[in-house]
Amino acid sequence: MIHSPTPSPRRRSHHPILHSPTPPPATPQPARSPLPAGVPPPQRSPPLAHAPLPSPPSPAALSPSQSVPTIPRPAIPHPSSFKKPAYHVKKFYVVSRGQEVGIFYDWNEVGPRVHHVGSAVQRGYPTFEEALAVYTRDYKDGCLDPVPFENGPYWPQAPPAPSSSPVIQPQDDITPLISALSVEEAHGGPRRRR
Numbered sequence: 001m002i003h004s005p006t007p008s009p010r011r012r013s014h015h016p017i018l019h020s021p022t023p024p025p026a027t028p029q030p031a032r033s034p035l036p037a038g039v040p041p042p043q044r045s046p047p048l049a050h051a052p053l054p055s056p057p058s059p060a061a062l063s064p065s066q067s068v069p070t071i072p073r074p075a076i077p078h079p080s081s082f083k084k085p086a087y088h089v090k091k092f093y094v095v096s097r098g099q100e101v102g103i104f105y106d107w108n109e110v111g112p113r114v115h116h117v118g119s120a121v122q123r124g125y126p127t128f129e130e131a132l133a134v135y136t137r138d139y140k141d142g143c144l145d146p147v148p149f150e151n152g153p154y155w156p157q158a159p160p161a162p163s164s165s166p167v168i169q170p171q172d173d174i175t176p177l178i179s180a181l182s183v184e185e186a187h188g189g190p191r192r193r194r
Contacts, residue, residue, distance in 0.1 A: 074146035074156050077102050079136040084128045092131035096138050097121040097145040099154040103131050113154065117147055 082103045093104045098113040098120050107124075114120035125131040138144050148154035 074100070074148050074154065076139070076144050076146060079132060079139050082132060082135070089128070091124040091126065092128050093122055093124050094131050094135050094138070095120075095122045096135075096143055097147065099146065099148040099152065101144045101146045103128075103135050116149075121145075 085105060089105045091107075093107065093110045095101050095104060095110060095113055098110075098117050100113045104110045104113075110122055114122050123134070125134065135144075146154070148156070
């Protein structure tokens, strides 16, 4: 079947909102007058791709009650923290860009760390020595880029808040604490406020 280049006629709607008359033809605009002799044409600045981001306030500019929010930085393991496994491994994987970076011994460990990470970088090596050499080079060159999803399983956890109760170390003498508890117990326990 051969199609003709002309479109088929369309049915026109008689509904006033759906059918709008075609606009009148545009009126010709008068030509711009040339600039006087010796006057350069105006320069156009290139459009900005995006507005620049504001810089964060310096800590000195903030009042004591304000603080600069800190985003936890994911840890990058030192190459010496990786040890050759004592068991047979088919392939060693180096993850240079992912939710967590490092040397992994199984694809099942690598997959969750690189899944949904844009431009994730991972590669398999037949020996631990090759994988360690590549990881060490990337570590020294600053090419390791952990990009964990916020509040995901690889998001750095904030350090625990300091406890208000005293921490007892094994070398501490707890005799005064025991005698204080014994005195409280002898007097019916700690007094409660009403």
